Amino acid sequence: xxxxxxxxxxxxxxxxxxxxxxxxxxxxxxxxxxxxxxxxxxxxxxxxxxxxxxxxxxxxxxxxxxxxxxxxxxxxxxxxxxxxxxxxxxxxxxxxxxxxxxxxxxxxxxxxxxxxxxxxxxxxxxxxxxxxxxxxxxxxxxxxxxxxxxxxxxxxxxxxxxxxxxxxxxxxxxxxxxxxxxxxxxxxxxxxxxxxxxxxxxxxxxxxxxxxxxxxxxxxxxxxxxxxxxxxxxxxxxxxxxxxxxxxxxxxxxxxxxxxxxxxxxxxxxxxxxxxxxxxxxxxxxxxxxxxxxxxxxxxxxxxxxxxxxxxxxxxxxxxxxxxxxxxxxxxxxxxxxxxxxxxxxxxxxxxxxxxxxxxxxxxxxxxxxxxxxxxxxxxxxxxxxxxxxxxxx
Amino acid sequence: xxxxxxxxxxxxxxxxxxxxxxxxxxxxxxxxxxxxxxxxxxxxxxxxxxxxxxxxxxxxxxxxxxxxxxxxxxxxxxxxxxxxxxxxxxxxxxxxxxxxxxxxxxxxxxxxxxxxxxxxxxxxxxxxxxxxxxxxxxxxxxxxxxxxxxxxxxxxxxxxxxxxxxxxxxxxxxxxxxxxxxxxxxxxxxxxxxxxxxxxxxxxxxxxxxxxxxxxxxxxxxxxxxxxxxxxxxxxxxxxxxxxxxxxxxxxxxxxxxxxxxxxxxxxxxxxxxxxxxxxxxxxxxxxxxxxxxxxxxxxxxxxxxxxxxxxxxxxxxxxxxxxxxxxxxxxxxxxxxxxxxxxxxxxxxxxxxxxxxxxxxxxxxxxxxxxxxxxxxxxxxxxxxxxxxxxxxxxxxxxxxxxxxxxxxxxxxxxxxxxxxxxxxxxxxxxxxxxxxxxxxxxxxxxxxxxxxxxxxxxxxxxxxxxxxxxxxxxxxxxxxxxxxxxxxxxxxxxxxxxxxxxxxxxxxxxxxxxxxxxx
Ligand SMILES: Nc1ncnc2c1ncn2[C@@H]1O[C@H](COP(=O)(O)OP(=O)(O)OP(=O)(O)O)[C@@H](O)[C@H]1O
Ligand SMILES: [Mg+2]
Numbered sequence: 001x002x003x004x005x006x007x008x009x010x011x012x013x014x015x016x017x018x019x020x021x022x023x024x025x026x027x028x029x030x031x032x033x034x035x036x037x038x039x040x041x042x043x044x045x046x047x048x049x050x051x052x053x054x055x056x057x058x059x060x061x062x063x064x065x066x067x068x069x070x071x072x073x074x075x076x077x078x079x080x081x082x083x084x085x086x087x088x089x090x091x092x093x094x095x096x097x098x099x100x101x102x103x104x105x106x107x108x109x110x111x112x113x114x115x116x117x118x119x120x121x122x123x124x125x126x127x128x129x130x131x132x133x134x135x136x137x138x139x140x141x142x143x144x145x146x147x148x149x150x151x152x153x154x155x156x157x158x159x160x161x162x163x164x165x166x167x168x169x170x171x172x173x174x175x176x177x178x179x180x181x182x183x184x185x186x187x188x189x190x191x192x193x194x195x196x197x198x199x200x201x202x203x204x205x206x207x208x209x210x211x212x213x214x215x216x217x218x219x220x221x222x223x224x225x226x227x228x229x230x231x232x233x234x235x236x237x238x239x240x241x242x243x244x245x246x247x248x249x250x251x252x253x254x255x256x257x258x259x260x261x262x263x264x265x266x267x268x269x270x271x272x273x274x275x276x277x278x279x280x281x282x283x284x285x286x287x288x289x290x291x292x293x294x295x296x297x298x299x300x301x302x303x304x305x306x307x308x309x310x311x312x313x314x315x316x317x318x319x320x321x322x323x324x325x326x327x328x329x330x331x332x333x334x335x336x337x338x339x340x341x342x343x344x345x346x347x348x349x350x351x352x353x354x355x356x357x358x359x360x361x362x363x364x365x366x367x368x369x370x371x372x373x374x375x376x377x378x379x380x381x382x383x384x385x386x387x388x389x390x391x392x393x394x
Numbered sequence: 395x396x397x398x399x400x401x402x403x404x405x406x407x408x409x410x411x412x413x414x415x416x417x418x419x420x421x422x423x424x425x426x427x428x429x430x431x432x433x434x435x436x437x438x439x440x441x442x443x444x445x446x447x448x449x450x451x452x453x454x455x456x457x458x459x460x461x462x463x464x465x466x467x468x469x470x471x472x473x474x475x476x477x478x479x480x481x482x483x484x485x486x487x488x489x490x491x492x493x494x495x496x497x498x499x500x501x502x503x504x505x506x507x508x509x510x511x512x513x514x515x516x517x518x519x520x521x522x523x524x525x526x527x528x529x530x531x532x533x534x535x536x537x538x539x540x541x542x543x544x545x546x547x548x549x550x551x552x553x554x555x556x557x558x559x560x561x562x563x564x565x566x567x568x569x570x571x572x573x574x575x576x577x578x579x580x581x582x583x584x585x586x587x588x589x590x591x592x593x594x595x596x597x598x599x600x601x602x603x604x605x606x607x608x609x610x611x612x613x614x615x616x617x618x619x620x621x622x623x624x625x626x627x628x629x630x631x632x633x634x635x636x637x638x639x640x641x642x643x644x645x646x647x648x649x650x651x652x653x654x655x656x657x658x659x660x661x662x663x664x665x666x667x668x669x670x671x672x673x674x675x676x677x678x679x680x681x682x683x684x685x686x687x688x689x690x691x692x693x694x695x696x697x698x699x700x701x702x703x704x705x706x707x708x709x710x711x712x713x714x715x716x717x718x719x720x721x722x723x724x725x726x727x728x729x730x731x732x733x734x735x736x737x738x739x740x741x742x743x744x745x746x747x748x749x750x751x752x753x754x755x756x757x758x759x760x761x762x763x764x765x766x767x768x769x770x771x772x773x774x775x776x777x778x779x780x781x782x783x784x785x786x787x788x789x790x791x792x793x794x795x796x797x798x799x800x801x802x803x804x805x806x807x808x809x810x811x812x813x814x815x816x817x818x819x820x821x822x823x824x825x826x827x828x829x830x831x832x833x834x835x836x837x838x839x840x841x842x843x844x845x846x847x848x849x850x851x852x853x854x855x856x857x858x859x860x861x862x863x864x865x866x867x868x869x870x871x872x873x874x875x876x877x878x879x880x881x882x883x884x885x886x887x888x889x890x891x892x893x894x895x896x897x898x899x900x901x902x903x904x905x906x907x908x909x910x911x912x913x914x915x
Binding site for chain 1: 716718739740743744749751756757758759760761762763767770771772773774776778781782783
């Protein structure tokens with residue numbers, strides 16, 4: 001198929017925010033506008049040339065990015081100074097731990113994978129106008145599902161078969177966990193953002209129980225964790241001594257979802273539902289089924305993330321496994337405006353910040369949470385950028 | 395009309411007005427959207443105590459110009475002066491501070507709030523006190539004679555009622571300049587008359603009113619001057635509409651006077667009714683009973699009109715026929731198929747219904763999608779080839795007949811969010827008429843927001859559908875349109891079927907009485 005059949009320019013912003021152009025009393029201009037808005041005045045003269053320069057889209061975008069990145073780093077440095085740390089040292093050490101050497105790049109990819117999958121878990125429902133804040137719980141349930149599959153096979157299959165079964169187990173468990181808020185939403189009108197969020201805590205309790213009781217490793221003494229996955233139950237190491245094959249799972253899932261959301265009938269229906277649920281319903285789309293499916297596909301992605309973590313780096317189930325990744329993923333999804341391709345980039349960026357931050361305690365005596373500030377700044381900067389570029393449209 | 399010269403200048407070029415400063419003066423406005431020139435060096439002025447009509451076909455640039463005045467659009471060239479002083483372009487706050495108020499074509503109230511809350515949001519002092527707000531709304535509604543319920547939640551109001559709320563909101567903001575962008579598009583004749591009376595009062599109070607309308611009668615009734623846009627350019631600038639005949643005005647607006655509707659009609663067929671509504675009662679979205687024991691038939695090849703003052707159950711009737719609203723009793727059959735009582739649009743659509751909803755912007759279109767994508771969403775199963783949508787077949791469907799040309803559909807890959815109000819309506823209409831062989835066509839306010847030429851094209855297409863054997867159920871605020879098109883008209887009053895009338899045998903007054911007083915009339 002050629003691109004000609006596809007309506008809309010491929011890189012036009014195709015996800016109107018659900019409430020853009022809504023019924024505000026003081027109305028914003030209508031939605032995002034064609035990127036070709038840049039108008040070069042054809043009269044000569046320095047004033048016109050200056051106006052043309054200012055109106056040139058590339059110049060505007062470049063200037064805005066420089067300002068935003070600069071401001072983000074400046075605010076973070078101000079924070080570091082206030083905490084008595086040396087900004088230049090901290091930034092250098094963050095750079096070195098996250099991207100400065102092949103090993104640290106590998107570490108960033110390892111960290112980015114569950115973030116990427118958790119981001120997809122937020123993005124697919126968001127395309128259909130639903131908020132999935134349950135990435136944390138779905139990641140954990142995915143890890144449980146992977147363990148269930150591994151325990152069931154009990155080393156009786158080849159490594160490839162075992163890993164595929166574990167992936168399926170993780171995806172199914174994640175999807176099932178995400179189905180709960182979806183069904184509640186559709187049949188009882190419970191807000192899916194709240195219910196999916198609250199289910200995270202229940203997932204935490206399930207994991208704790210499994211680690212303390214049911215699956216407690218008998219040789220772990222006082223520690224609460226499960227047995228370690230071994231041999232064919234683990235992703236093979238492909239690089240250095242930590243980087244495993246599982247890092248491709250997220251990227252592949254992202255690419256596949258990008259294709260599905262952009263080109264398939266299902267992706268189109270989801271876009272209509274997200275853009276205007278009332279119109280979707282009146283066009284005869286099966287809104288109920290679509291909503292549940294969108295949440296479940298999202299949950300399956302997070303479930304895969306949980307599986308990759310236990311079959312890759314971790315190897316065990318621990319209560320604090322993956323804590324916070326679901327929320328970082330949610331953030332990544334919004335950073336990327338729910339576009340899977342951009343989510344891959346956002347996940348790597350946030351993964352790098354997370355890795356860079358893990359060394360802060362040692363090098364600068366800061367708490368590991370300090371990088372959350374940087375992540376929040378990045379979020380504000382990017383969302384702010386989206387806003388201003390939209391309102392400049394008309 | 396007053397005849398004292400100072401308050402109502404009849405001609406912008408007359409010497410007497412030369413020394414007067416207009417309260418609003420837009421000069422040389424050019425507004426481009428990419429390569430599209432929506433306004434090309436347009437002038438528009440407004441004196442205190444006059445009504446200036448802005449006319450032109452769909453997409454001519456009328457709303458764009460008014461949004462420039464109100465500061466929503468930032469023009470590339472030109473400036474806006476208020477009392478001779480330039481105001482900051484592109485700032486609605488500056489425009490409001492300068493006393494400009496605007497009612498937008500696509501209404502912009504907050505659906506979850508009540509009428510009083512919405513109005514307070516726009517013109518309140520910042521501290522919300524429910525009693526003050528409600529009194530203000532009641533007082534205003536009484537003063538201007540607008541039927542507005544302060545406590546109603548906007549979500550439950552019909553389009554026409556929302557229009558009145560918007561108008562009242564601007565009036566209560568103490569604006570000196572009032573811009574009304576197609577304020578009457580969904581109003582019934584009585585409501586239009588009431589609104590025109592309000593406009594005359596405001597003019598007598600010394601306000602300046604800019605009025606966008608597609609209806610000649612309204613221009614004739616209140617406008618002191620008229621400006622006509624075509625393709626973004628001024629073709630008539632601030633002329634006295636009385637100096638032109640109807641035909642001349644129509645020609646400057648749309649190029650040619652549209653042909654009249656055919657007088658001959660093939661009689662309706664008999665057989666399986668296209669729509670059978672029997673004993674239907676239903677609650678509105680707010681849970682209150684809104685339809686009471688309504689029964690009627692639409693035969694194949696018959697066009698049944700629905701008349702009534704807005705808010706008397708038209709919206710609910712449309713919603714139950716489409717299956718959006720569940721029934722509390724009774725049944726609905728489309729082409730002989732029971733669509734059930736559960737409120738699932740799929741059943742009605744699969745039984746052969748196609749619809750143009752009451753509120754296209756909120757219920758039919760997705761701003762970020764292109765026109766082509768909307769044409770696939772016609773209620774029939776999506777045309778697919780493998781896992782993808784077969785966009786080529788949608789394009790072929792459009793190219794295979796002349797409907798899109800007759801309705802002047804904008805290019806297929808334009809995003810709907812960038813279309814003018816009338817062009818959005820054309821998208822929804824085209825989508826409906828492109829459906830092959832429907833059993834039932836349900837249209838709400840088919841000609842809302844359309845220019846004169848497109849209104850006629852739409853009416854002709856409706857009659858063609860009727861002739862091809864579809865049943866047509868048409869809700870319209872425009873009694874003339876109903877009388878010209880319908881085989882029968884059912885009148886709704888307070889959710890009851892007040893009567894069924896035949897256009898040939900009933901006069902307008904009788905229908906008006908049924909609309910206002912119900913079956914007791
Ligand atoms: N934000 C925008 N981006 C791109 N094009 C736009 C935008 N707003 C308006 N246009 C285009 O400008 C032209 C004029 O639109 P406008 O809304 O002013 O028409 P109008 O005269 O009000 O028509 P109608 O009678 O249908 O309301 C149309 O072709 C429209 O598609
Ligand atoms: Mg308009």
